Amino acid sequence: MDEGGLTLHTDKYQINMMYAHWVQGTLNERAVFEIYFRKLPFGNGYAVCAGLDRIVRYIEALRFGERELEYLRQQEENYAPGFLEALRSFRFTGSLHAMPEGTLAFPNEPLVRVEARLFEAHLIETAMLNFLNYQTLIATKASRIRQVAPNDLLLEFGTRRAQEADAAVWGARAAYVAGFHATSNMRAGMLFGIPSKGTHAHAWVQAFGTEEEAFRKYAEALPDQVTLLVDTYDTLRSGVPNAIRIGKMLEASGKRMVGIRLDSGDLAYLSQRARDMLDEAGLSYVKITASNDLDEHIIDNLKSQRARIDVWGVGTKLITAADQPSLGGVYKMVAISRNGAFEPVIKISANPEKVTTPGLKDVYRIIGRDTGKAEGDYIALKDEADIREGRRIKLFDPVHPYIHKYIERYDAVPLLKPVIVDGELAVPLPSLEEIRAYHDAQLGQFWPQYLRKLNPELYRVNLSEKAWKLKMDLIAEHTQNDPL
Numbered sequence: 001m002d003e004g005g006l007t008l009h010t011d012k013y014q015i016n017m018m019y020a021h022w023v024q025g026t027l028n029e030r031a032v033f034e035i036y037f038r039k040l041p042f043g044n045g046y047a048v049c050a051g052l053d054r055i056v057r058y059i060e061a062l063r064f065g066e067r068e069l070e071y072l073r074q075q076e077e078n079y080a081p082g083f084l085e086a087l088r089s090f091r092f093t094g095s096l097h098a099m100p101e102g103t104l105a106f107p108n109e110p111l112v113r114v115e116a117r118l119f120e121a122h123l124i125e126t127a128m129l130n131f132l133n134y135q136t137l138i139a140t141k142a143s144r145i146r147q148v149a150p151n152d153l154l155l156e157f158g159t160r161r162a163q164e165a166d167a168a169v170w171g172a173r174a175a176y177v178a179g180f181h182a183t184s185n186m187r188a189g190m191l192f193g194i195p196s197k198g199t200h201a202h203a204w205v206q207a208f209g210t211e212e213e214a215f216r217k218y219a220e221a222l223p224d225q226v227t228l229l230v231d232t233y234d235t236l237r238s239g240v241p242n243a244i245r246i247g248k249m250l251e252a253s254g255k256r257m258v259g260i261r262l263d264s265g266d267l268a269y270l271s272q273r274a275r276d277m278l279d280e281a282g283l284s285y286v287k288i289t290a291s292n293d294l295d296e297h298i299i300d301n302l303k304s305q306r307a308r309i310d311v312w313g314v315g316t317k318l319i320t321a322a323d324q325p326s327l328g329g330v331y332k333m334v335a336i337s338r339n340g341a342f343e344p345v346i347k348i349s350a351n352p353e354k355v356t357t358p359g360l361k362d363v364y365r366i367i368g369r370d371t372g373k374a375e376g377d378y379i380a381l382k383d384e385a386d387i388r389e390g391r392r393i394k395l396f397d398p399v400h401p402y403i404h405k406y407i408e409r410y411d412a413v414p415l416l417k418p419v420i421v422d423g424e425l426a427v428p429l430p431s432l433e434e435i436r437a438y439h440d441a442q443l444g445q446f447w448p449q450y451l452r453k454l455n456p457e458l459y460r461v462n463l464s465e466k467a468w469k470l471k472m473d474l475i476a477e478h479t480q481n482d483p484l
């Protein structure tokens, strides 16, 4: 997808800061920022990273053209002409390390680390958060839905209710990353290569004199993909019997009907009755699709009622993340270069959760050698050797530091991979199919108790002792408390 034209998809305060750095001559000073979120959405045990593909394409396409410069000139008379000239040759020259799309991520660990000139680091905050927060939210919602229907076909049907067009297509992609199988949105199919699927609407049936005629005409037109919507008049008295007639008609011409779709009423009862009727008619291969305001809770509940549903069409509640419509990912400065070296910086807050963790850091997934499973994540300062070299490390609870344990016999997998280095793409972006396969492998690394939908076990994100000490020292420095 062409991401040109998004350069001013940023908050004005970013341009104000760029301008002030330009005026003060500090625009080329380098800084490090991290993106992380503080709380998991939906009470889920993990989040599924998505949005990096768009971030990279956006960064690569960043240019201030005539239109952008003219708008800035008109908007703000304080912006000196020299600033606008500097923008004309703007290119992103920094580096970006990030968790690949499909990675399972947890609160308070960096998903992205940006190392760049202040001039460019400010510009990209807003758009990066916009893409990452939304797509990660939808991928996580989709993952919850998949958790309750792991063996069924999952179709994304949300476009009509999405918060506008971008959300529809990028949300369809995020759902696909997390394991949905297809989308109804043809543009998402075209842009990203996601399989597209569709049945027909009630209007098709209403357009004909009888339901049977409507079904027949549809089957004549599209004999290889007949999924008939059976609830326009009376699901069990007319819809399913008419669909069975069409199924038989197709059989006579050597074809097989794909399915029926239920879109209202008691989906458990109707699916059981419809299954019986189809089976009795010898159409046991015909699949039953359900739709109608579905989400992970209803699907789970329908399964516990032994609903006979093979395919789930999920729209509104997925694409709008209806029970939690935003993820609160933030972008915080953790270091700034002074006299040629990065110095850690902190932001203090009366709210302890909002105090940042200073310094350039890496995140590692600790995989137990004996189990092959993730034991916890470990955030360390960038140059810490113990974790890199697999030596014994101490995991401790920062709130109650006396609670700790040592671990050895582990593999430490660095999660932040180089994506852009000095303005250039470090490695080609993975394909969507590669991302899906990687996501599945990620899920396989976790014990089921971390993945369950309801009251999942807390997965630990540990801070190294050095990183923790640095944080405490900086807090002390800024609050005039004694260091711990």
Ligand SMILES: Nc1ncnc2c1ncn2[C@@H]1O[C@H](COP(=O)(O)OP(=O)(O)OP(=O)(O)O)[C@@H](O)[C@H]1O
Binding pocket: 263, 264, 265, 266, 267, 268, 269, 291, 292, 293, 294, 298, 301, 302, 305
């Ligand atoms: N057996 C079931 N158990 C739990 N929830 C169900 C069951 N059957 C359907 N549902 C859900 O209950 C809700 C019913 O919604 P609603 O009553 O608005 O649908 P409807 O009246 O049957 O159809 P329409 O969308 O045409 O109004 C939907 O979210 C549906 O997915």
Ligand SMILES: O=P(O)(O)OC[C@H]1O[C@H](OP(=O)(O)OP(=O)(O)O)[C@H](O)[C@@H]1O
Binding pocket: 157, 158, 160, 161, 263, 291, 292, 293, 294, 313, 314, 315, 316, 317
């Ligand atoms: O329910 P969702 O999860 O959003 O899935 C998509 C819905 O969109 C269509 O109906 P439409 O919205 O056109 O009409 P309806 O509300 O009367 O079902 C379809 O029949 C589904 O019910």
Ligand SMILES: O=C(O)c1cccnc1
Binding pocket: 157, 158, 184, 197, 198, 199, 200, 261, 291, 313, 315
């Ligand atoms: O193909 C379908 O059945 C479909 C697509 C979008 C929304 N509702 C249903």
